[in-house]
Structures are given as C-alpha cells and as structure tokens.
Amino acid sequence: MALRAEIRKKLNHFTLDVSLACAGGKILSVVGPSGSGKTTILRIIAGLDAPDEGIITCGERVWVNSRAGTFLPTQKRRLAMVFQDFALFPHLSVFKNVCFAARDRSLAEELMKRFGIWHLKDTRPQSISGGERQRTAICQALASGPEVLLMDEPFSALDPITRRKLRMAVAEMKGELDIPIIHVTHDIREALFLGDEIVPVVSGKVFHKWLLQFMLTTRGAGMCPDREDQGDVELEIYDTRKEWKR
Amino acid sequence: MRIKSLVFIALVLFWGIPAAASEGKILVAVAANYMMPFAEIAAAFEKEGGCRVEPVFSSTGKLYAQIINHAPYDVFLAADERRPALLFQEGLCEEPFVYARGEIVLFSGQSDFCSRFADWMEAVQSDAVRKIAIANPETAPYGAAAVAGLREAGLYDTLYDKYVFPQDIGQAFQYATTGSVQAGFCALSSAMTDEGKKGCYFSVKQAPRITQAACVLKRTQNREAAQKFAAFLLAQDSIRIKEKYGYR
Amino acid sequence: MDTGSILDPLWISFKLAAATTVVLLAAGAFLAYLLVYRKVPARPVVESLISLPIVLPPTVLGFYLLILMGPKGALGRSWEGLFGSSLLFTFTGIVIASVFHSLPFAVQPLKASFARIDRRILENAHVLGLSPFKAFFRVVVPNSVAGFAAAAILVFLHTMGEFGVILMVGGSVPGKTKVASIAIFEAVESLRYRDAWVLSLVLALASFSFLLVVNALNKGEYDGLKG
Incomplete structure (x- = not known):
C-alpha cells in the first residue's frame, strides 16, 4: 500500500507546493531547514490541517481531494504520528499510554519490552526522561496498528547516544511493519541514515539541487550515515543554501 | 448566604437610611401598601404649610427591624397594630393611633377573570386557578388577613398546594399582574391603581379588615412637625384621599 | 422552635445546589468545549451573555426569568405544552433559575482548564483514531479534573447562598422552594432571631466544611497531577 500526496497551501511567507509518494515498507525522509514547511506537510497528511488544494490517497482510499471536496477526518485515516517533543497523555501511565489505541495489550507489552521501557509501565510520562518518553510515543504509535506512520523530528530533542539507539530501532522496525513511514527532520544525517528516499524541502518546494549542492561540499560529503558522532548540522545546511542562492 | 445581600441587610438594619431628618423636614417610614395615598397626603400636607415629608416605603416587618435598631425616622405608618404596640411597649414611640383600615381582595391580572366565577371562594377552588399568591403571613399583615379569610371560609388547608408566598403585598400584586399566578390576595388599594384597573377583583368578606396604626417615634429631632403630620393623617383632606384608594 | 422550619430550608438549599451543580457541570462543559475548541459565531456576544449574571443584579435576572x-x-409556555404544569414556583423552576444564575461560575473555570490542555495531546488522540466526542471524555475530561472541581465548588456554594433570583421566581413555598437564605431573611423580618441564628450558623458551617473538604481534596489532586 502506498501513500501519495500532492499538496498546495499558502503559508505566511511562501506557498507550500510538494508532491510525495511513499510505498509500504519504505521510509520517506523529508529534510529541510526549520521554517521550510516540513511539519505542515505532515499535519496536512494527518488531517490536522487542510490544504488549499491537493489530493492525498492511501492505497485505494482517498483521504483528501480538494476538487471533489473530500476530506476524511483525522480519526478515520488509521494513521499514527510521533509528535515533536512528544504528545503523551499526562493522566495515564506509560503502559496505558501505549495501550491508548492498541488493538491488544500483548502487542503493547511486546513493543515496550523491545524498546526497553517495560519497567516504566506504571510511571507517569511526566516523570521519565526525554528518551524514554520518545520511546513511549513510538510504542504508542506502533501499538495502534497504523496503516501509515508519520514522525515529526522524532529524535531532535534527544542526546546523541539515545538518538543513535532509537534510529537503529526504527530502522529495524521498518521492514516488519510494511507500511509507508514519512519522517521529517532538519538533520540531514538522520535522513541519510533512515530514508529510503529523501525529499529535500526548502521554502515549501522540493529542491533537489540544494541537496546535491550540500552533498558536494566537503562537509556534506564527509557525513556518512554511520559516522554521526558530531552535533547538529542544521546551521551548515542553512549556510550552504545561502551560498547556493548566491 | 450571599455576601452582597448580607452586607445590604446589615447596612439597612444598622445604619438605616443615610439622610437623617434635619431642620424643616421629616422622614416617615411607610408600609408599602399605603404608598399611593401617602404621596397625595404628603403633598396636601406640604401645600397647607407643613414641612417637607420624605417617605421610605418598605414592609412593616423590615421597617420595624430598622426602627428598633435606631433608624432615624420621625413617624411610623405600619400595616398593622401589633408592631406600633410593640414599639410603644419598648418605649420607642408615643401612643399609637389607627390611621386607616385596609381591605384585601382576590385580584387577577385577567380582566375577564371575575365574570367566570360567582365569588372568590369559587374562584380559588377552580382548577383554572393553579397558583395563588399570598404575601408572607409572617411578615405582611395583609398576608395574615388573607390566611385568616381562607381559614374562616374553611379553605386554607385544602388549597395549600396552590399557595405561593411572595415577600410582601407589593410582590403579590406583581405576580398577579404579570400572570405568574392566576390570582393573588392583594390590597384593595393596589387593585384601584391604573395597573390594577387592567385586571379585576373579588372582595373577600371573610377576611378581617386590616387595622393600620401609626405612631410618632421618640427619637425624632423634630417632634412638633412630626406630631403635626400625625394629626394631619386624621384630617378631612387625608380621609378623602385614603377613601379614594379604598381605605376607611 | 419548629425543627421543620430549620431543616426543610436547609435540605432544599442542599438539593438545589446539588442539582444545579450536576446540570451545570454537563452544560458548562459543553459550552466551554464549544468556546475553546470550535468556531463560535459572534463569540464576544456569546461570552458576554454567559458572563452577564456575574455583573447583573440578581433581581434583574430574577425579573427576566420570572417573565x-x-x-x-x-x-414557561413550552414547558407547559410539554409537561402540562407550570414552571414558576416549583423546585424545577428554581433549579433552572439557578442554572442561569451560576452559569459563568461553571463555564469560566472549565474554559480556563480546557485552554490549558496541550493541543497536541488532543491532536494525538484524533490521530490515534478518537472522534472529538470520545476524545473529550478520554482526554479533555481526565486532564481537567481541577477545573471540574473548581466549577463544582463555585456553583455549589454560589447556589447555596443564592437569594435574589429565588426571591423573584421561587415564591417561598415551604417544603418546595423556600431555601435557607430566604428562610433566614423571613426569620429576621418576623423577629424570629433564634431561627435566623441557627439557620445562618448551620449554613455558614456547612459551606465552610464543604470548602475545607474540597480544598483538601484539591491539594491532593494538584500533587497527583504535578510532573
């Protein structure tokens, strides 16, 4: 099953205009500097925002067709989303958070054991670390048995070691899940590591030349997926873009 | 208890009316039922060369509570004999005298109401009359008279479910004119106002007349003027005015 | 002293406050939900109308309700058409009047508490397949316990002490609409100061102990929610 999205929406400083497709079992990484409209793309796919124009389909099902006036509400799209900075339910324990939309509890338990958070099952999400919360959020999303998984900067708030561990875990999961996964990040190394396909987005447009330019710079060329021990590279991306424009 | 209402009651009870009686002016506490004739009587008194008369209208019970807490009134016109007598016993006023006898009627805001029944007893027992207003008999002498009338007619207990007890005779009249109740026991004087003429009334023979007594309060700073006004309440002019409003 | 004349009004006040609280927690939550999460036409007009009973003299509100x-x-007409009986001077009537009178005391704390909830956890609930209706009960309500508690205390106590509105529409029918505050007023007026003392004391103590219990519970609630 594949997810296809053609989206156009006027934002404050530019018009978002992208076209994406992601097959089952694959990860599509949308990468770009902050404020480029990446998160809006995810929110539109999730149905939390509406596009001005566009078509979104998931397999045979039409989620959005602006011409026909179709708009399937979020709760009927059977997707899951890992929010940036987590959106866990503060009134529920970690286990109940994971079970929130789970088909069965044994799946929730299995996932929690796999992500190493089973020992936290009775704790409230407010009293666990950022990495544990993010694992909880991923378990919660996967336990709901989604047909599409969306991840918005899932690892950006974490320390490098936790980040690396979680990336590995998600990469492992992808083959088993066999669903389209759309992943949004400002970190190009993360995109290179996780993405089967990478869509660079700048100011609301797909901008392959920018990625190419980035890859060609010495800094960028040195960024191998398995050598991710340095800090954030967002600033670098930004500078490269400016050079390109010049 | 609402703080606002508590403060309000405290203010009214203990500080009473802000403007104390001063030179050439008397402050008169008047039972609400006597509002209409009083305005005319006061005007006539002033025209005959008396001093200025400022009325404060309220229920007899409320005014009484203010007076025993030293409200600065000069004369008290009650709706009964009991409270002036109590004040006299406590040495707060000079000897009371009767200034008017009132009458209660069964009043309805519907002008065709009275043509549908033979008398008030048939009316109150009818299914068409679902609610009857009686001024709170504990505080309003007119309400007590209505209850006495109903008892005399042997109807008080059987009609108990129909009763509504507004705080004073004025509110009883208001319920009847707005149609909130089909009928209410009101003062004849209310039924004779312009608003009252839009409805109709039955007289209630079984109910006692309400003897209304007045007295000059001992606390007055203006004893001479107060006594002069008290005497004027029984003068020919005053009698003519009160009879116009159904008092005797 | 007649014990019925003391106990009846207190019991009616309590019943009235309890009924009003139950009705207003539901109605207030619905209104607060619309105001926080939905597009409401002429929002300033609606919000001002809801807040009006705070500033309006109770007698004015009572007069409008009487009409x-x-x-x-x-x-009154539609009620009579539906149930064949009049609404004024009945217990149901004073409950309806109290609901209008205490409406802002339910809506304001609930609105504030709904608005404090992180939008993203609601979005997450929708993403995980919950309709707005289910999300309200599974996410909004459990995260607004303090707001519901505040609304319940305010409405309950405000109704216990209600006077002006009930004076207008209640008719002081003993055993039905004669609430404690009106019984106190009447006791003072008819010089039954002892009854007034007893009633006032019971009312004050009841309100105080209620506040005490709720404050104690509320403290635990906050500790429980703190992260």
Whole structure:
C-alpha cells in the first residue's frame, strides 16, 4: 500500500507546493531547514490541517481531494504520528499510554519490552526522561496498528547516544511493519541514515539541487550515515543554501 | 448566604437610611401598601404649610427591624397594630393611633377573570386557578388577613398546594399582574391603581379588615412637625384621599 | 422552635445546589468545549451573555426569568405544552433559575482548564483514531479534573447562598422552594432571631466544611497531577 500526496497551501511567507509518494515498507525522509514547511506537510497528511488544494490517497482510499471536496477526518485515516517533543497523555501511565489505541495489550507489552521501557509501565510520562518518553510515543504509535506512520523530528530533542539507539530501532522496525513511514527532520544525517528516499524541502518546494549542492561540499560529503558522532548540522545546511542562492 | 445581600441587610438594619431628618423636614417610614395615598397626603400636607415629608416605603416587618435598631425616622405608618404596640411597649414611640383600615381582595391580572366565577371562594377552588399568591403571613399583615379569610371560609388547608408566598403585598400584586399566578390576595388599594384597573377583583368578606396604626417615634429631632403630620393623617383632606384608594 | 422550619430550608438549599451543580457541570462543559475548541459565531456576544449574571443584579435576572418562565414567556409556555404544569414556583423552576444564575461560575473555570490542555495531546488522540466526542471524555475530561472541581465548588456554594433570583421566581413555598437564605431573611423580618441564628450558623458551617473538604481534596489532586 502506498501513500501519495500532492499538496498546495499558502503559508505566511511562501506557498507550500510538494508532491510525495511513499510505498509500504519504505521510509520517506523529508529534510529541510526549520521554517521550510516540513511539519505542515505532515499535519496536512494527518488531517490536522487542510490544504488549499491537493489530493492525498492511501492505497485505494482517498483521504483528501480538494476538487471533489473530500476530506476524511483525522480519526478515520488509521494513521499514527510521533509528535515533536512528544504528545503523551499526562493522566495515564506509560503502559496505558501505549495501550491508548492498541488493538491488544500483548502487542503493547511486546513493543515496550523491545524498546526497553517495560519497567516504566506504571510511571507517569511526566516523570521519565526525554528518551524514554520518545520511546513511549513510538510504542504508542506502533501499538495502534497504523496503516501509515508519520514522525515529526522524532529524535531532535534527544542526546546523541539515545538518538543513535532509537534510529537503529526504527530502522529495524521498518521492514516488519510494511507500511509507508514519512519522517521529517532538519538533520540531514538522520535522513541519510533512515530514508529510503529523501525529499529535500526548502521554502515549501522540493529542491533537489540544494541537496546535491550540500552533498558536494566537503562537509556534506564527509557525513556518512554511520559516522554521526558530531552535533547538529542544521546551521551548515542553512549556510550552504545561502551560498547556493548566491 | 450571599455576601452582597448580607452586607445590604446589615447596612439597612444598622445604619438605616443615610439622610437623617434635619431642620424643616421629616422622614416617615411607610408600609408599602399605603404608598399611593401617602404621596397625595404628603403633598396636601406640604401645600397647607407643613414641612417637607420624605417617605421610605418598605414592609412593616423590615421597617420595624430598622426602627428598633435606631433608624432615624420621625413617624411610623405600619400595616398593622401589633408592631406600633410593640414599639410603644419598648418605649420607642408615643401612643399609637389607627390611621386607616385596609381591605384585601382576590385580584387577577385577567380582566375577564371575575365574570367566570360567582365569588372568590369559587374562584380559588377552580382548577383554572393553579397558583395563588399570598404575601408572607409572617411578615405582611395583609398576608395574615388573607390566611385568616381562607381559614374562616374553611379553605386554607385544602388549597395549600396552590399557595405561593411572595415577600410582601407589593410582590403579590406583581405576580398577579404579570400572570405568574392566576390570582393573588392583594390590597384593595393596589387593585384601584391604573395597573390594577387592567385586571379585576373579588372582595373577600371573610377576611378581617386590616387595622393600620401609626405612631410618632421618640427619637425624632423634630417632634412638633412630626406630631403635626400625625394629626394631619386624621384630617378631612387625608380621609378623602385614603377613601379614594379604598381605605376607611 | 419548629425543627421543620430549620431543616426543610436547609435540605432544599442542599438539593438545589446539588442539582444545579450536576446540570451545570454537563452544560458548562459543553459550552466551554464549544468556546475553546470550535468556531463560535459572534463569540464576544456569546461570552458576554454567559458572563452577564456575574455583573447583573440578581433581581434583574430574577425579573427576566420570572417573565421568561411565566405563562406568557417562551420557556414557561413550552414547558407547559410539554409537561402540562407550570414552571414558576416549583423546585424545577428554581433549579433552572439557578442554572442561569451560576452559569459563568461553571463555564469560566472549565474554559480556563480546557485552554490549558496541550493541543497536541488532543491532536494525538484524533490521530490515534478518537472522534472529538470520545476524545473529550478520554482526554479533555481526565486532564481537567481541577477545573471540574473548581466549577463544582463555585456553583455549589454560589447556589447555596443564592437569594435574589429565588426571591423573584421561587415564591417561598415551604417544603418546595423556600431555601435557607430566604428562610433566614423571613426569620429576621418576623423577629424570629433564634431561627435566623441557627439557620445562618448551620449554613455558614456547612459551606465552610464543604470548602475545607474540597480544598483538601484539591491539594491532593494538584500533587497527583504535578510532573
């Protein structure tokens, strides 16, 4: 099953205009500097925002067709989303958070054991670390048995070691899940590591030349997926873009 | 208890009316039922060369509570004999005298109401009359008279479910004119106002007349003027005015 | 001293406050939900109308309700059409009047508490397949316990002490609409100071102990929610 999205929406400083497709079992990484409209793309796919124009389909099902006036509400799209900075339910324990939309509890338990958070099952999400919360959020999303998984900067708030561990875990999961996964990040190394396909987005447009330019710079060329021990590279991306424009 | 209402009651009870009686002016506490004739009587008194008369209208019970807490009134016109007598016993006023006898009627805001029944007893027992207003008999002498009338007619207990007890005779009249109740026991004087003429009334023979007594309060700073006004309440002019409003 | 004249009004006040609280927690939550999460046409007008009972003298509100619930009023007429009985001077009537009178005391704390909830956890609930209706009960309500508690205390106590509105529409029917505050007023007026003392004391103590219990519970609630 594949997810296809053609989206156009006027934002404050530019018009978002992208076209994406992601097959089952694959990860599509949308990468770009902050404020480029990446998160809006995810929110539109999730149905939390509406596009001005566009078509979104998931397999045979039409989620959005602006011409026909179709708009399937979020709760009927059977997707899951890992929010940036987590959106866990503060009134529920970690286990109940994971079970929130789970088909069965044994799946929730299995996932929690796999992500190493089973020992936290009775704790409230407010009293666990950022990495544990993010694992909880991923378990919660996967336990709901989604047909599409969306991840918005899932690892950006974490320390490098936790980040690396979680990336590995998600990469492992992808083959088993066999669903389209759309992943949004400002970190190009993360995109290179996780993405089967990478869509660079700048100011609301797909901008392959920018990625190419980035890859060609010495800094960028040195960024191998398995050598991710340095800090954030967002600033670098930004500078490269400016050079390109010049 | 609402703080606002508590403060309000405290203010009214203990500080009473802000403007104390001063030179050439008397402050008169008047039972609400006597509002209409009083305005005319006061005007006539002033025209005959008396001093200025400022009325404060309220229920007899409320005014009484203010007076025993030293409200600065000069004369008290009650709706009964009991409270002036109590004040006299406590040495707060000079000897009371009767200034008017009132009458209660069964009043309805519907002008065709009275043509549908033979008398008030048939009316109150009818299914068409679902609610009857009686001024709170504990505080309003007119309400007590209505209850006495109903008892005399042997109807008080059987009609108990129909009763509504507004705080004073004025509110009883208001319920009847707005149609909130089909009928209410009101003062004849209310039924004779312009608003009252839009409805109709039955007289209630079984109910006692309400003897209304007045007295000059001992606390007055203006004893001479107060006594002069008290005497004027029984003068020919005053009698003519009160009879116009159904008092005797 | 007649114990019925003391206990009846207190019991009616309590029943009235409890009924009003139950009705207003539901109605207030619905209104607060619309105001926080939905596009409401003429929002300033709606919000001002809801807040009006705070600033309006109770007698003014009572007068409007007397007309509205009377036999000529829209509410009174439709009620009579539906149930064949009048609304004024009944227990149901004073419950309806109290609901209007205490409406802002339910809506304001609930609105504030709904608005404090992180939008993203609601979005997450929708993403995980919950309709807005289910999300309200599974996410909004459990995260607004303090707001519901505050609304319940305010409405309950405000109704216990209600006077002006009930004076207008209640008719002081013993055993039905004669609430404690009105019984106190009447006791003072008819010089039954002892009754007034007893009633006032019981009312004050009841309100105080209620506040005490709720404050103690509320403290635990906050500790429980703190992260």
